Amino acid sequence: MHQTWTIQPLLQQRAMAVAVAGAAAGALAAMFSSSPATAAATGPAASAAPAITPAGTVYSIINLGPDSGGTALLNERGQAAFNSFNYHGGTNGYFDGDRIREIGTLGGSYTEITALNNQGVVVGSSEDGAERSNVLGFTWTAAGGMRALPGTSVASAEAINDLNYIAGLNAEVGISARAVRWNPGGAITPLGPRPTSLSEASAINQLNVATGFADSASGTINATLWDASGKPTNLGTLGGSRAFGFHINARSEVAGRSDITGNTREIGFFWRRLGGMLPIDGGGPLTDVADLNDRTEAVGYTLRSDERLVAYKWTPTSGLTQLPSLSFRDAVASAINNGGDIVGSAQLPVGQGYAASRAVRWGGVTTPIDLNARLYRAPAGLIVHSGHAINDAGVILANSNAGLVMLRPGTRGTDAPVLGPLATLPRSVELGQDLTLTVGFADNSVTQTHKASVVWTDGCPSPAPTVREAAGTGQVTLRHRFCAAGFHAVRLRVTDSGGRSTELLQDVTVEDPAQASLSGAGTLHAGTAATGRTTSAAPLRFSLWAPLDGASQRAGAAGVMLSGPFQFRSEQVTSVSREGPLARVSGTGRFNGRAGYRFILEAQDGGSQNGATDRLRVRITHVDATTDTDVVDYDNAAPAKLRAATPARDLSAVADGSLTLQN
CATH class of the missing domain: 2.130.10.120 (Prolyl oligopeptidase, N-terminal domain)
Structure with a gap:
């Protein structure tokens, strides 16, 4: 048998619920x-x-x-x-x-x-x-x-x-x-x-x-x-x-x-x-x-x-x-x-x-x-x-x-x-911030030695990784200073002396304090959100960055990444606007890899309201090729029947992470 932990595509209109994060104390069982x-x-x-x-x-x-x-x-x-x-x-x-x-x-x-x-x-x-x-x-x-x-x-x-x-x-x-x-x-x-x-x-x-x-x-x-x-x-x-x-x-x-x-x-x-x-x-x-x-x-x-x-x-x-x-x-x-x-x-x-x-x-x-x-x-x-x-x-x-x-x-x-993980790498960092990251590793051969290589997608120079190891365990240390705002990633590869290698890849958002922008990363509440023909209780993970002042940015740096009940990556941000603590971003992107989808985000920075909750409204649509009508693929402003069933659950509330509107 096999299991799938993501949403299977229904012409990008259906989503099955996926497992949300959770934990339990250990106890022995057969x-x-x-x-x-x-x-x-x-x-x-x-x-x-x-x-x-x-x-x-x-x-x-x-x-x-x-x-x-x-x-x-x-x-x-x-x-x-x-x-x-x-x-x-x-x-x-x-x-x-x-x-x-x-x-x-x-x-x-x-x-x-x-x-x-x-x-x-x-x-x-x-x-x-x-x-x-x-x-x-x-x-x-x-x-x-x-x-x-x-x-x-x-x-x-x-x-x-x-x-x-x-x-x-x-x-x-x-x-x-x-x-x-x-x-x-x-x-x-x-x-x-x-x-x-x-x-x-x-x-x-x-x-x-x-x-x-x-x-x-x-x-x-x-x-x-x-x-x-x-x-x-x-x-x-x-x-x-x-x-x-x-x-x-x-x-x-x-x-x-x-x-x-x-x-x-x-x-x-x-x-x-x-x-x-x-x-x-x-x-x-x-x-x-x-x-x-x-x-x-x-x-x-x-x-x-x-x-x-x-x-x-x-x-x-x-x-x-x-x-x-x-x-x-x-x-x-x-x-x-x-x-x-x-x-x-x-x-x-x-x-x-x-x-x-x-x-x-x-x-x-x-x-x-x-x-x-x-x-x-x-x-x-x-x-x-x-x-x-x-x-x-x-x-x-x-x-x-x-x-x-x-x-x-x-x-x-x-x-x-x-x-192990890229320890101490946050979801977002400030432009020019010095980072020192460590990654632990283990090998079933205690006699092999290891080397590491790293790619930083902002293209900024950084020293080579250093490796310390003994008896099959070790640690890689990385240092970097991001020199460009927007979406970036760290790709680390560790290779042993036998020629076997393992790779880690992690996204990171780089914020420029001097530039008006919307940025954030985190998870929205698990709950019932409309996803085309069905609903999903999967939490929605997000990361986003977009300039709000019309300033130019490197191609592809501005955008939106969403994952959980589906995968979405923006290809173009076509409109941004701001009114007080509320920002609106819209554009086009790929839903489960397929092009031709439109998104609208409405982000509220609760920090500018004396510590109120950050909120993110997400709506994704496409035009049906047969009927030429708009089809809703995801909307976490749940239909009235679902809101009535769970009136206290605000699906736009940021449960883990934050949103920031930079002046």
Whole structure:
């Protein structure tokens, strides 16, 4: 099985909720998993029963890529595929169990990875190099590289099974897109009849049974199941006007999300042929299903009316059971394997945002274990703040303050160095400020030596990094003074004497105190924000900088980066204005890598109002090519029905970080 921790594209109009940051105190619990050594030797075995690993399992650490809210996928062989987006471009890769290989693009500037099977085949959508660029579905393998799937100029491969049947969507004349299946030879099988405007297949199992949704002439969007021949079964809704099938297991059972009667709340659902659609309802304004395993166990979280996020496990016989989180504020369950082991995150009782979270593991409905307490030879300063995927061998993908990492049971990861975070690098710095940064590292070979290289994207000169080390651990020290305002990044590479290297990449905003500007970085409250056809409770991470006085700036320096329920990077700032403590910025950019989207930000600097809360209103839209009308892709000024459900929750409030209006 694989898990995805980002939002899968629905022609950039749909978003699934992702795990928010969280943390929990450590406590021992039984962990169910199969032996990692056996998994590596034999490959996936769907029928093999997981073995019991003794309590106290430790994890080796493998750095994979930057953390910017991108996609992370894990298969049963311990291979991973990932991509992330930052202001200076996208990063993607495939980890074969030992080394990372770049996946690349079809010739353009963008690739979105959506699925990985147990044969190491990666699928998704990618921009080609045509004059009028197309976004096409693709498959990628380490041996054969990337190839485009047959289809139109707007297509996306959303899921793949181990037989290499692929489910997704393909645009057709007169409608936005239609759910399709690509067969191993490349032939396209349409799924179900032609929809009124849009249908999409989101997941597929080994029987070639797929799930997703399809709209109807009445305007209702129904969760849908398609059998191996493409014949549809309308799963319906839970009384509302929308339902989406997101997960399907080996038994062709489906889980997803649906509006209830009156469309006042969205809750999870479970469907099977005998029994139909059952609600998964935590009682709050939103209950999301994050994963469904082959034992008919679902996990996810509920956003409660008191603004808490509560992790849960659900089965048809036991119903919804809240997972223990001790005294912590919020908890989210992100994935469950076939042994019943769950990973996610929980929030520390003080502070807000990613800095106050810890990745956790539940061994069923037990007290969570802080994974940071189980890391083997962790570099100095490393904090694993959210768990996103776990396979049956107990391998985990997680986000950390050093980016995406794999946690592999046992004491040996790979031969590459393991890097900690860029310590003391803030989200924003002042122009001309001297920085001294340190990065800790560890290597499983105590005899190797290491060297470091660094790139500062402002192009300003800086001394070479220095390395101090002894017995397989060490520290890199960097010094720099930024000489240009705007968005920049630090890219550090540490290479050992055996030729293996690991890279860190982190964005930073450089502010000029002498220039009127809007700047900031942080996280907006988790909550229900309108995201096209559905809603998301994911927190929105932001960084932005724009001059407000009409002064010139280096090309590309001004802009906006957003990540969480989607990825957005501005390409052009077309308008800025200011009225007292309120600034308005608008322009164009790329939503999940695709061009042609417009954004409007309204930022309020609470500091200029005697310490009032900073607020950021975000609205992203595009023009539908078929109807020539504006479509809202994201708006954190939630619809009235959602505001009524959570009247105290201000989704524009900056929960972690700040905004600054510089005079």
